[in-house]
Amino acid sequence: MKSQQFQIDQQETKDSYMISLGGELDLSVVTQLRSVLEPVIDRVDLNLVLNLRELTYIDSTGIGIIVSILKYRDGINAPFSVKEIPPSIQRLFDLTGISGYLTEGTEK
Amino acid sequence: MIRLQIPSHADYIDIVRVCLYGIASKLSFSYEDIEDMKVAVSEACTNAVLHGRSAEEGGSLIDISFEPSEAGITIIVRNDGPPFEHHESRTDAPPLQGIEISELPVGGLGIYLMEALMDEVLVQSSENSTEVILTKYVSE
Numbered sequence: 365m366k367s368q369q370f371q372i373d374q375q376e377t378k379d380s381y382m383i384s385l386g387g388e389l390d391l392s393v394v395t396q397l398r399s400v401l402e403p404v405i406d407r408v409d410l411n412l413v414l415n416l417r418e419l420t421y422i423d424s425t426g427i428g429i430i431v432s433i434l435k436y437r438d439g440i441n442a443p444f445s446v447k448e449i450p451p452s453i454q455r456l457f458d459l460t461g462i463s464g465y466l467t468e469g470t471e472k
Numbered sequence: 473m474i475r476l477q478i479p480s481h482a483d484y485i486d487i488v489r490v491c492l493y494g495i496a497s498k499l500s501f502s503y504e505d506i507e508d509m510k511v512a513v514s515e516a517c518t519n520a521v522l523h524g525r526s527a528e529e530g531g532s533l534i535d536i537s538f539e540p541s542e543a544g545i546t547i548i549v550r551n552d553g554p555p556f557e558h559h560e561s562r563t564d565a566p567p568l569q570g571i572e573i574s575e576l577p578v579g580g581l582g583i584y585l586m587e588a589l590m591d592e593v594l595v596q597s598s599e600n601s602t603e604v605i606l607t608k609y610v611s612e
Binding site: 388390464 | 485489504507511514522568573576577579581582585588589
């Protein structure tokens with residue numbers, strides 16, 4: 365069970381801020397994720413990147429958060445991308461249609 | 473029938489997934505089907521936690537029953553409290569498509585996902601409780 369626990373890692377470089385998620389993202393970790401996002405969501409000077417490589421589970425709660433980041437960053441004209449989406453999660457992104465709005469992170 | 477009762481709190485939804493995984497693994501479901509059911513059942517529990525009656529209001533438990541059958545499994549998620557908003561999505565179109573980013577809906581994806589991931593979804597509400605009945609058939 366330990367390996368399934370939700371994890372958040374953060375890494376800031378010169379022009380990007382990467383938040384890497386691992387484990388299961390559901391309603392129980394929303395507050396934790398929001399508190400990590402809060403200080404960086406307004407940073408227009410940084411490309412905000414969400415790395416989902418280690419994420420094993422997501423549902424509408426997590427997808428809703430990604431939609432809200434997408435809308436917020438679009439509203440302030442700041443870059444946001446989601447990268448390394450595992451196949452099982454990509455499937456849910458395709459089902460809901462959010463894939464069409466996500467740009468794969470190709471930043472240097 | 474296998475029954476599980478959890479406090480109406482987000483911290484226990486993963487227990488429901490673990491339990492579902494165990495039960496569905498003993499039936500002949502594929503890995504993908506089990507993953508789909510995990511999401512659908514979590515959505516029903518998330519709705520129950522968010523919209524169900526709080527502990528202060530005297531309804532602080534969610535009942536989940538798993539009913540395996542020859543054809544598959546039916547999972548019933550029951551909570552006390554008024555029904556959550558439920559619009560039968562009549563179209564199969566993804567909800568997040570062909571809309572300006574600023575207009576994208578942040579909520580309402582749960583019921584869509586349940587319907588997309590299960591074979592049958594029924595929401596039954598009475599004055600005091602809501603039941604979400606989810607059925608998945610074992611694919612041939």
